[in-house]
Amino acid sequence: MAQDVEQPVFKKDTFSIARYGAKADGMTLNTRSIQSAIDECHRKGGGVVLVPAGLWLTGPLTLKSNVNLHLLKSALLQFTADKHQYPLVEGNWEGLEQMRNQSPISATKAENIAITGKGIIDGNGDVWRVVKRAKLTDSQWKKLVASGGVLSDDKNTWYPSEGMKKGSKMKNPGVISPEHSPEHFQSIKDFLRPNLLVLTECKKILLEGVVFQNSPAWCLHTLLCDQLTVRDIFVKNPWYAQNGDGIDVESCKNVLIEGSTFDVGDDAICIKSGRDEAGRKRGVPTENVWVRHNLVYHAHGGFVIGSEMSGGARNIYVEDCTFMGTDIGLRFKTTRGRGGIVENIHINRINMKDIVAEAILFDMYYMAKDPVPLSGEQRDAPKVEQFPVTEATPQFRNFSIRNVVCEGAGTAIFIRGLPEMNIRNITMQDMVLKAKKGVEVTEAEQVTLKNIRVITGDTPAGELLNKTYNN
Structure with missing residues (x-):
């Protein structure tokens, strides 16, 4: 259950970055001062590293165990535009081990950590994108x-x-x-380009109250973490930001994302678990995830699984979320070569408005392109061929989606599986979907629609009662 996700606990000892020589003048590079406060807090058994009100310019920072980085209201932690301050380090990008510029904030194998408060963390992404x-x-x-x-x-x-x-x-x-x-x-x-925040193999994490914005790439990336709570944050990237995801939860377990707002340039709340052979070799699914009471404005997808899901994803619960103007609402994407099994996904009480493309999308022909073609862009439908089933064949199965209302979409429901691996056992019920196009299902079996009302134009397209699609 969501309430079983462990929360970090901190000592009350407070270490103000101003005491370590940091200056809020927007010109002084405060990297050494802020890192010194974090390091000493960690050495003394933990506590709160306080960022007071003001504009604090800094280079990349490393969070340590038992440290709560707390930003007071009107505090702006501004990461420098000087790319020389970000050394190249070994990291992970889209499921592969890669060299990256060091992230503005990162932690590896830290335990009992947090970023909290009412301030803003700005990644200066415009100089990278x-x-x-x-x-x-x-x-x-x-x-x-x-x-x-x-x-x-x-x-x-x-x-x-x-x-x-x-x-x-x-x-x-x-x-x-x-x-x-x-x-x-x-x-x-x-x-x-770095992601704004990267947490790798960390345990007992809290992100609460803070605005995370203007990331060079993905905004928040948690990899191989356990016991993650994300609550009441605001994630903001320009809508034109390439790879400007909100949060990417990769090969993590025991995760709660609630009460947060996303307005980003790519997928908003995204579940991943590695890419292709490397992801299968890692073999760590994202599991036991609760996503509730979140609001998404611009994004390629409101709630998303994939396309890097080669380690699998399971036991995920999404409820009481609202998507306003996203390209796609519920987006589940993969492609041949990924492998991995996505299963036991439960979604309930989702409200959507002005969805540009599909309200609900399952697609096993992901092409690594924006979900909505740009002006003048031509796209051909993928060629349908049957391939042998191997460990690189992805699978989507056992989804339950209930109580969805969508006021305006390009397409109500689109499901496209592979000839050699159909999408299986999908139940959708109790929905009212107003869209330009209705329902399209191909290469799928045991797809059951119960009490679905689809409205196209000014008249209902029909009510789908206890209808099951089989390949």
Whole structure:
């Protein structure tokens, strides 16, 4: 049960960063002062590292066991735009071991940690991100180009630097391998964008009350963690932010995400467990997750599983969430090569409004593209072929989705499995879905729709009572 997710407990001892020489003038680089406060708090058995009101400029910080980093109201922890302050470190990106710039905030194998308060943590992501011309107005685009950087050959994409452009043309340039020398990684350093917060193999974590915004890539990334509570936070990235996910929970267990708001450039609340062979080799599913009372504004998907789900996902409960203007509402995505089993997913009481594409989507042909084509972009339907079933064949099964209301969507329900591995045992019931298109189900079996009312245009498309689709 959600109430069984353990909460961290801290000593009352308080270590103000101002006592360690930090200055809130927006100019002094306070990395050493803030890290000193964290380190001493940790050495003395833990407590609260206090960030008072003010603008505190800093480089990357490492959180330690038994430390609660607490931001008072009107405190702004601003991470520097100076990329030289972020050394290259071994990390993980989209399920693969890769070199990355050190994250603004990170922790590895820490226990009993928290980031709390009413302040803001800003990752200065604009200096790192690629931007597509189609996602800006003409005036915004002209201002961005005038700021510096370089353009793609077709002049439709802006890169902050030549190194970023160079890396974008390579396949998996950050992967740690014998072919990739230190000089190679340095030449594309700008491409290896950090996530704002990365917690790896940590236990008993609390993120509460704080605004996390403007991340270079994913905003919050928890990897191989246990006992994670996320409560009453606001995650904010520009809608044009490439890979600007809200929270990615990867190969974690015992997780509670509640009462939080997301307005981001990619998927909002996302469940992952590694990618392809590396994810299967790790073999750690994300499991025992409760997601409730959250609000999502702009995002590619409101609640999402995949596409990196090669270690599996199971025993996940989503309830009482609202999605306003997301590209897709409930989004479950994978592709051949991933492998992994996603099962025992229970969703109840979801409200949606102005969903651009599908209100509910199951798709096993994920193509690593934005869910809604940009203006002028042409996409062909995938070629349907049957392949042999192997360990690299993904599976979606045993989903229950109930009590969904959607006021406006491109498509009500879309389910597309693989010929060799149908999506199986999906039950949807008690829904009212207003959309331009109704229900499409292919390569699926034991998909049961009970008491579903689909309204297309000004008239009901029909009521689906106890209807079961079989391949």
